[in-house]
Amino acid sequence: xxxxxxxxxxxxxxxTQNLANASTDGFRKALARVALxxxxxxxxxxxSYEQGAVRxxxxxxxxxxxxxGAFRVGEGLxxxxxxxxxxxxxxxxDRGRRLHGTRGVLRVSEDARIEPEGTVREGGRVVDRIPLPxxxxxxxxxxxxSTVNPIGETLAILTAQRAFETAQKTLLAIDASREKAAxxxxxxx
Amino acid sequence: xxxxxxAAASGMAAQQTQLEIVADNLANADVAGxxxxxxxxxxxxxxxxxxxxxxxGKHAVFAQGKLVRSGGAFDVAIDGPGFFVVERGGARAYTRxxxxxxxxxxxxxxxxxxxxxxxxxxxDALAARVERDGRVVIDTPAVKxxxxxxxxxxxxxxxxxxxxxxxxxxxxxxxxxxxRLFAPGKHDGPAIAFGMLExxxxxxxxxxxxxxxxxxxxxxxxxxxxxADEMLRIANNLHRG
Numbered sequence: 001x002x003x004x005x006x007x008x009x010x011x012x013x014x015x016t017q018n019l020a021n022a023s024t025d026g027f028r029k030a031l032a033r034v035a036l037x038x039x040x041x042x043x044x045x046x047x048s049y050e051q052g053a054v055r056x057x058x059x060x061x062x063x064x065x066x067x068x069g070a071f072r073v074g075e076g077l078x079x080x081x082x083x084x085x086x087x088x089x090x091x092x093x094d095r096g097r098r099l100h101g102t103r104g105v106l107r108v109s110e111d112a113r114i115e116p117e118g119t120v121r122e123g124g125r126v127v128d129r130i131p132l133p134x135x136x137x138x139x140x141x142x143x144x145x146s147t148v149n150p151i152g153e154t155l156a157i158l159t160a161q162r163a164f165e166t167a168q169k170t171l172l173a174i175d176a177s178r179e180k181a182a183x184x185x186x187x188x189x
Numbered sequence: 190x191x192x193x194x195x196a197a198a199s200g201m202a203a204q205q206t207q208l209e210i211v212a213d214n215l216a217n218a219d220v221a222g223x224x225x226x227x228x229x230x231x232x233x234x235x236x237x238x239x240x241x242x243x244x245x246g247k248h249a250v251f252a253q254g255k256l257v258r259s260g261g262a263f264d265v266a267i268d269g270p271g272f273f274v275v276e277r278g279g280a281r282a283y284t285r286x287x288x289x290x291x292x293x294x295x296x297x298x299x300x301x302x303x304x305x306x307x308x309x310x311x312x313d314a315l316a317a318r319v320e321r322d323g324r325v326v327i328d329t330p331a332v333k334x335x336x337x338x339x340x341x342x343x344x345x346x347x348x349x350x351x352x353x354x355x356x357x358x359x360x361x362x363x364x365x366x367x368x369r370l371f372a373p374g375k376h377d378g379p380a381i382a383f384g385m386l387e388x389x390x391x392x393x394x395x396x397x398x399x400x401x402x403x404x405x406x407x408x409x410x411x412x413x414x415x416x417a418d419e420m421l422r423i424a425n426n427l428h429r430g
Contacts, residue, residue: 005424009193012420016193016413017232017239020200022406023207024230024242045237057227058252058390059349082229084248087346087366094229094246110346150409157409161416168423 001171003040008164010043015156018148026052026065026080027146032156052079052144059084061091063114064144067136073097082143085110101128114140192238194421197413199241203230204407206244211399214391221259222266222286222357223389224249225396248349254285254390256382263289263297265319266387269379271342272359274368275303283343283368285387286357291317301355308338319383322374342379343368 014032021027030045054064063071063081070077074097083091083099089107091099098105101120112122116137118130130138210228217223228247233240256266265287267273272283282303289297289305295312296304310317314327323340345351350364361368374380 009420012193012413012416013196013239016197016200016410016417017241019406019410019413020196020203020239020241021230021232022200022409023203023228023403024232027232030239058250080229080231082246084349085347086350087364089346094248095231150406154409154412157413157416161419164420165423168427171427 001167001174003042004167005164005171007034007041007043008160008167010045011160011163012157014043014045015153015160019150019153019157022146022148022150022153024080024146025082025143026078027148028052028079029146029148029153048147050147052147054139054142054144056142057082058141060141061085061114062141062143063130064139064142065132065136066139066144067133069133069136071130072100079144081138085112099130102131103128106130114138191417192240194414194417196239196241197410197417199233199243200410200413201407203242203244204403204410207403208400208407210247211396211403215393215396215400217356218389218391218393218396220286220356220389221288221386222254222284223391224251224254224285224357225389225391226250249351249353250390251348252390254387256385256387258384259288259386261288261290261384261386263291263317264384264386265289266382266385267342267373267379268382269373270348271344271371271373271379272348272368274306274341274343274370275299275358276306277301277303281306281361281368282354283351283359283361284357287386301358303358305340308340311337319381320374321380321382323372323381339372340381341370342373343370345369 011032014030018029029048031048033044035042061083063083065079070079071081073093083093086092091106100106106128108120109122112120114120118132118138119126120128206228210226214225226247226249229245230242231245233243256268267285272285273287275282275284286299289299291310292298295309297308298304308325310327313329317327319325319340324336325338325340326334326336345368346366347364350362351359352362354360
């Protein structure tokens with residue numbers, strides 16, 4: 001029963017982490033998977049690969065990924081494509097990380113355009129390309145919104161809470177029956 | 190449970206930030222030349238542990254607003270990117286709000302007293318207008334169509350790094366780069382629209398949607414805090430006295 005309570009806690013943590021990021025662009029929700037193991041209930045977490053809805057923003061270097069893949073920024077990868085051109089021509093996200101093309105850090109002029117295939121064009125000239133997996137396209141001037149559905153997560157929170165309560169009640173019942181066994185059944189008259 | 194509680198609380202804080210920004214956008218939806226702002230959030234993780242969310246940035250969205258004909262005698266708007274250069278008491282700022290009025294000293298000032306840089310209308314001018322290419326032309330009793338000034342617009346290497354001074358006024362920063370002055374009206378460049386004003390680029394419908402979304406997400410996060418609290422209470426009651 002203690003493992004059931006731990007599992008409920010883990011489910012709650014996943015649901016609240018998802019909910020907290022309901023407005024984080026490019027965020028992909030985590031899915032909780034509960035499995036019965038020898039040690040009791042165990043919760044594991046994996047990422048959903050669902051495509052998020054796309055909203056237009058009117059900023060020319062906001063990039064939404066349609067399909068698999070991620071942007072390479074500094075040492076990391078992200079699907080949050082809110083980039084702005086800084087005064088040196090680098091495309092930086094709000095954490096100050098620079099977007100990479102196929103030839104390392106991307107540096108563009110003010111009138112650069114990012115095309116759906118990832119091609120970076122200045123005027124008529126192709127200057128670089130943002131590497132994309134086959135079939136993935138980029139929509140410039142838009143962002144991929146979070147895939148978190150607040151209703152689903154609220155349900156997950158309630159479920160976790162009730163599971164926790166049930167486990168607690170069961171634990172108390174087990175405790176009560178053991179108390180009886182220890183104190184009443186073996187009483188010598 | 191504590192992690193869940195803090196993650197949910199960070200979600201509530203994020204939605205509150207979102208609401209504040211949208212409310213500010215809505216409040217300025219009728220201000221000429223106002224540019225709406227947007228917030229960016231990022232998830233916080235320590236290895237595989239989710240620790241909620243954090244607001245990482247807020248920036249103005251410099252998308253073009255609709256140009257509308259206005260009644261003002263010295264109203265101007267920019268069709269395309271760029272900013273008006275305005276001055277007050279030696280300080281320089283940049284704006285897309287072109288609601289100017291002629292003062293007794295001949296300057297064109299907005300309601301906050303910022304004067305359009307480099308333009309002074311002579312006292313004997315009967316009428317004044319600004320051409321597409323930024324030339325300021327006046328009619329005097331003696332001459333018609335005399336060019337008295339050339340209006341210049343400012344552009345920046347990174348306009349989103351400008352520092353807001355008010356609803357529609359911006360100052361240059363280290364990150365935005367220096368203002369580069371240019372004459373409007375070049376073949377595909379921005380042009381001046383005289384007698385027009387640029388409306389704010391805030392979409393009321395979109396702002397209302399954002400408010401509804403933020404409100405519901407806030408409530409859902411509050412449920413998360415409550416659930417974590419309730420589970421802690423249950424855990425504390427495990428031991429019956």
